Amino acid sequence: MTQPLWQKDGIKIDAKIMQFLAGNDVLLDREFFLHDITASKAHVEGLANIGVVGADEAAALKRELDALAEDFRSGAFVLDERHEDGHSAIEARLTERLGDAGRRVHTGRSRNDQILVATRLWLKEKLATLQTLCHDIAQVCLDRAAEPTLPLPGYTHLQRAVVSSTAMWFAGFAEGFTDNALRAQQTAVWIDANPLGTAAGYGVNLPLDRAHTTQALGFARMQVSPVYAQLSRGKFEMAVLESIASALLDLRRMAWDLSLFTTAEFNFVKLPAEYTTGSSIMPNKRNPDVIELLRASYASVAAARCEIEQLLSLPSGYQRDLQFSKGSLFHGVTHGLSALELVPDLLARFQWNEPAMRAAIEPSMYATDVAIEQAAAGVPFRDAYRAAAEAASAAGAGRTPESSLQARVSPGSGHDLKLDQVQQRLDAIRG
Structure with a gap:
């Protein structure tokens, strides 16, 4: 492993402790590495804007960061246990290639x-x-x-309840x-x-140029x-x-x-x-x-x-x-x-x-339709409910799944799915 950024002279690093500290961090950093490089380029630009690094140094650092990103994508550079983490790997690579300019990249920032x-x-x-x-x-x-609607049993409590549809x-x-x-x-x-x-x-x-890094990295705000x-x-x-x-x-x-x-x-x-x-x-x-x-x-x-x-x-x-x-x-x-x-x-x-879905629709599944029809005709709903419950097995007489769905006129249900409203909301999200 390369020497940790935080290493002090005279302090020995215990291998087992170091392994515990690092864990799988460097392997996980592979997922974030290209983003780390992108942010490092913005940081370099910000340092150049306030005169901490010169224009030539900034150009060289950005060029090497681009080269590191390309090497990482191609496999020429592998982020592995030689490095404590991805952050250390970036600084080590820049220092190796650019000397003091690479050592300046961490000015004003933390891991x-x-x-x-x-x-x-x-x-x-x-x-x-x-x-x-x-x-x-x-x-x-x-x-x-x-698509053309097919009848589908509607379930509550995993029991057949009412006629529904695909x-x-x-x-x-x-x-x-x-x-x-x-x-x-x-x-x-x-x-x-x-x-x-x-x-x-x-x-x-x-006086870090945080407005610049915010804009350069595509953030909406600081x-x-x-x-x-x-x-x-x-x-x-x-x-x-x-x-x-x-x-x-x-x-x-x-x-x-x-x-x-x-x-x-x-x-x-x-x-x-x-x-x-x-x-x-x-x-x-x-x-x-x-x-x-x-x-x-x-x-x-x-x-x-x-x-x-x-x-x-x-x-x-x-x-x-x-x-x-x-x-x-x-x-x-x-x-x-x-x-x-x-x-x-x-x-x-x-x-x-x-065929299987139609066969699963039994007469009692029309009982709710019967009760609501009676209530709409003036029968108190609870009376209509009891009458429909008593005659549930005969509720399907003369009815079909299609007629049940066609009569379901409450907004969003069988007769009027209002798919156009959902489509409009969906289109607005993408837009």
Whole structure:
């Protein structure tokens, strides 16, 4: 390992302690490394603006930072255990190539600066991906809700309740994922603040050009208080995980439905073959493993959020405890997004089994229609309710699923899904 930036003469580094301190940090930093380089370029420009580095030095530093980014992408430079972390690797590379100019790059900033701004840029990128995925899922649901409607039993308590439809099922998730896209967008606005230039949490005795770094890095605003920059670490990460978890909560319920609907007992849905696997011992089996893992994915994101929350039992100012938040954040975000990435294609391609769905609609499922029709004719609803309950088995006489849905005229229900309103909201989010 290269000598740590904080190493003092005469103090021996214990290998086991160093390993505990570093952990997997340098490996995790691979995910944030390019953002760290981008922020370092903006920092160099800011230092040049206030005369701490000369124009020629700044140009050389930026050129070497670009070369390091290219080497990292190509594999010519590997971020590994030779370095304590990605931040140290950047400074070591610049010093190796440029000597004193490389040694000046850390002027006015802390590694806290570097991880905060690199993480913040990474989070913005991931929220943009989340928004796009939720938008795509909502759009597929809207498109399929507009297909010819098929009858589908509606359940409460997992008991057959009323007549529903495939269009209503898709419309529900379309609106849910529209809200999830909006939440991702709103979270992105909330965290879009530049922490670079807050140093270790108390500022520095230099007139750092924080307005420049804010603009250069594409942030909407400066995170003004150095103290709050430290307080926001973990808090902003949790907000992003909560946005992903919101989408995964809807995905969990969707996956539960599909898991049930693919069973022989329901037989409402046939999945694309790629979304099923075989049994290692039972030749007759095709298992909906992808659906089950999508259903389980919320747990990974919730666990990541919980771990970060537990780390935040801290006073103000930076504490090393926060290093452990990086692994949780990376795992939770990447797992959640990888799960959501599978959903648009799945929803677009699975097939409904119309005969099985029709066969599952029994006469008693029209009883609510009967009771409400009687109430609309002037019978007190509770009297109509009791009469319909007593004659539930005959409630379907002369009725069809289509007639039940056509009579469901309350806004958003079978006759009037108002898909155009959801589409307008979805389009406004992307716009």
